[in-house]
Amino acid sequence: MNSAKPGLKHIMSAPWIWAYLAAFVVWLATVLFTGGQGSIQILSAALSFATFSVIVGIGQMYVITLGPGNVDLSIPATMTFAGAVSMKIMDTQDAMIVPGLLIAIGCGAAVGIFNYGLIRALRIPPIIATLSSSFLVQSAAIAYGRGIKIKPPPILADFTTWRIFDIPVLAICVIALAAVMSVVLHRTVFGRSVTAIGQNQRAAALAGIPVDFIRFATYVQSAVFAGLCGYLLSGFSGGASLNMGAEYLLASIAVVVIGGTSVAGGHSNVPGLWGAALFMFLLVTMLNTYGLTAGYRLILTGLIIVTVITLAGGRKQE
Amino acid sequence: MEGLLNPRLMRNLLPAFSLTILLILIFYIQPRTMSYLGLNLLLNLALPIAFATLAQMCVMTVNDLDLGIGSFVGFVACVGATFLRDTPAIGILILLGCVGVYAGLGALIHQRNLPSIVVTLGMSFVWLGLALLVLPTPGGKAPDWARAIMTWKTPMVPFTIYASIFVALAVHFLLMRSAYGVVLRGAGGNPRSVERAGWSLLRIKMAMYALAGFFGILSGIALIGLTTSADANIALRYTLLSIAGAILGGGEFVGGRISPIGAVIGATTLTLAGSFLSFLRISPDWQIGAQGGILIIVLALRVLINRMEAK
Numbered sequence: 001m002n003s004a005k006p007g008l009k010h011i012m013s014a015p016w017i018w019a020y021l022a023a024f025v026v027w028l029a030t031v032l033f034t035g036g037q038g039s040i041q042i043l044s045a046a047l048s049f050a051t052f053s054v055i056v057g058i059g060q061m062y063v064i065t066l067g068p069g070n071v072d073l074s075i076p077a078t079m080t081f082a083g084a085v086s087m088k089i090m091d092t093q094d095a096m097i098v099p100g101l102l103i104a105i106g107c108g109a110a111v112g113i114f115n116y117g118l119i120r121a122l123r124i125p126p127i128i129a130t131l132s133s134s135f136l137v138q139s140a141a142i143a144y145g146r147g148i149k150i151k152p153p154p155i156l157a158d159f160t161t162w163r164i165f166d167i168p169v170l171a172i173c174v175i176a177l178a179a180v181m182s183v184v185l186h187r188t189v190f191g192r193s194v195t196a197i198g199q200n201q202r203a204a205a206l207a208g209i210p211v212d213f214i215r216f217a218t219y220v221q222s223a224v225f226a227g228l229c230g231y232l233l234s235g236f237s238g239g240a241s242l243n244m245g246a247e248y249l250l251a252s253i254a255v256v257v258i259g260g261t262s263v264a265g266g267h268s269n270v271p272g273l274w275g276a277a278l279f280m281f282l283l284v285t286m287l288n289t290y291g292l293t294a295g296y297r298l299i300l301t302g303l304i305i306v307t308v309i310t311l312a313g314g315r316k317q318e
Numbered sequence: 319m320e321g322l323l324n325p326r327l328m329r330n331l332l333p334a335f336s337l338t339i340l341l342i343l344i345f346y347i348q349p350r351t352m353s354y355l356g357l358n359l360l361l362n363l364a365l366p367i368a369f370a371t372l373a374q375m376c377v378m379t380v381n382d383l384d385l386g387i388g389s390f391v392g393f394v395a396c397v398g399a400t401f402l403r404d405t406p407a408i409g410i411l412i413l414l415g416c417v418g419v420y421a422g423l424g425a426l427i428h429q430r431n432l433p434s435i436v437v438t439l440g441m442s443f444v445w446l447g448l449a450l451l452v453l454p455t456p457g458g459k460a461p462d463w464a465r466a467i468m469t470w471k472t473p474m475v476p477f478t479i480y481a482s483i484f485v486a487l488a489v490h491f492l493l494m495r496s497a498y499g500v501v502l503r504g505a506g507g508n509p510r511s512v513e514r515a516g517w518s519l520l521r522i523k524m525a526m527y528a529l530a531g532f533f534g535i536l537s538g539i540a541l542i543g544l545t546t547s548a549d550a551n552i553a554l555r556y557t558l559l560s561i562a563g564a565i566l567g568g569g570e571f572v573g574g575r576i577s578p579i580g581a582v583i584g585a586t587t588l589t590l591a592g593s594f595l596s597f598l599r600i601s602p603d604w605q606i607g608a609q610g611g612i613l614i615i616v617l618a619l620r621v622l623i624n625r626m627e628a629k
Contacts, residue, residue, distance in 0.1 A: 135610025298447030305440035
């Protein structure tokens with residue numbers, strides 16, 4: 001790995017720098033339009049909202065690193081399910097915050113185990129397996145949540161929206177989480193195995209890596225992060241709603257790819273997740289500031305995502 | 319007896335078998351559905367879903383997935399309920415342009431080796447945005463001819479059944495029986511050998527994406543023929559339904575293994591699953607869950623059959 005070489009040239013060649021540059025340009029374009037007004041607030045809001053994309057993005061990134069065809073489409077359903085179940089069980093009581101968290105994580109783990117069970121038992125591509133299971137999980141969330149929006153416990157709501165000098169505390173926690181997951185990816189046997197499988201599954205298996213177990217752990221991890229995100233997002237947005245996960249299908253995949261992780265697997269990039277998540281939020285803010293209607297906003301969001309992926313994620317066909 | 323146990327035959331018959339079981343159960347629980355009117359109500363929305371499923375199947379043929387087909391169908395519905403009725407020439411031009419865009423997507427995904435799910439997911443925003451520009455609030459009016467075709471009172475059984483059978487057979491002959499169809503499917507099974515044989519993979523991918531766009535358009539027009547008005551969000555759930563339908567019908571997502579007849583049957587099965595639940599008085603909350611459940615059961619049966627084949 002080339003992590004030890006400092007210097008500007010090295011930084012400019014890092015794949016994640018582009019995501020931060022793009023985020024900066026979009027922020028500048030917004031601030032210039034408003035004449036400098038609200039520039040700090042915009043950044044602060046971007047940090048808050050990007051947090052949730054990053055949490056699910058970390059899980060998705062590990063999965064995508066496993067190689068072509070590996071993607072977790074059950075993230076939105078898992079978020080909704082974990083959010084609904086944990087909010088209902090906590091029932092706005094502060095004393096239940098920790099059990100609620102464990103339950104949200106447990107919900108995620110259960111979905112992850114089920115996902116990988118389907119992949120293994122039915123020998124179907126992960127896309128189809130996670131899609132089918134997301135149908136079941138989404139239905140379970142709908143039936144369980146029954147449309148009532150239960151408020152989160154006050155302390156959880158306060159924690160997830162807590163800011164010190166305009167800096168969201170949750171964002172700092174997730175920056176730390178990302179740093180830890182970056183170390184796990186590059187410095188532990190588990191992380192290295194994930195990368196090795198993504199580069200060449202056959203070679204990895206011949207080298208003695210327990211491919212099945214690593215893939216299993218990766219899918220469970222992705223679902224656990226989705227469960228955690230559902231729990232925190234419910235706290236942040238004043239309760240679980242049935243479509244709260246919807247936008248995170250695109251977000252979880254887009255932050256991974258825009259962040260410089262190879263879609264072909266085997267090369268991942270943790271810092272890029274934050275850059276990409278900030279970029280995605282600032283982009284929407286910019287289009288809002290310019291006063292565009294929903295139609296134009298959606299079109300531009302879509303086109304910019306496709307363009308960025310074409311420029312950043314693509315590799316020439318050999 | 320031995321002919322019946324042939325794994326390949328069983329795999330091909332599996333979609334039809336699931337549909338038959340579901341139909342028998344529905345007829346048993348609610349015998350009144352066994353009439354012209356009953357069938358019409360049951361299968362009313364099957365045709366647009368079948369077209370969307372065929373569109374998805376085309377993309378799956380070349381080992382890709384289209385996560386934007388639902389919003390695309392919604393966009394077509396919006397164009398259909400506005401331009402296509404008021405100024406047909408412009409409407410037709412827009413729709414032709416859509417086929418062009420789809421072919422372009424195929425070219426982009428192939429040339430730059432992009433993941434189809436990200437590109438099509440991005441495009442789903444574009445289609446949704448365009449649909450909102452064309453029709454900011456639900457409304458519009460379907461062209462009279464679309465309405466006339468979709469509500470055509472055919473003899474014996476409802477129009478949907480004739481149309482589904484016709485479409486399934488037509489696409490079957492196009493993709494499964496024609497010489498170029500073999501090449502198109504081969505591009506999913508073994509792209510390298512197809513390319514070595516002198517075929518342009520770029521052109522094949524563009525053709526399959528264009529075909530997907532074409533079926534998406536048929537889906538949108540069939541849909542407004544039934545609903546008479548349109549809405550940008552009208553077909554968002556078609557994305558997941560079409561993937562499930564194509565898989566249910568025997569598509570395997572990798573290797574160019576597809577089945578047009580199966581896809582149409584799969585789409586019909588999913589349409590019926592919803593009615594089946596309501597006849598059982600199960601809350602509609604479980605509708606998507608039931609579709610997922612059916613998908614998993616059919617996939618499990620397929621594993622069993624494949625295992626028999628391996629023996």
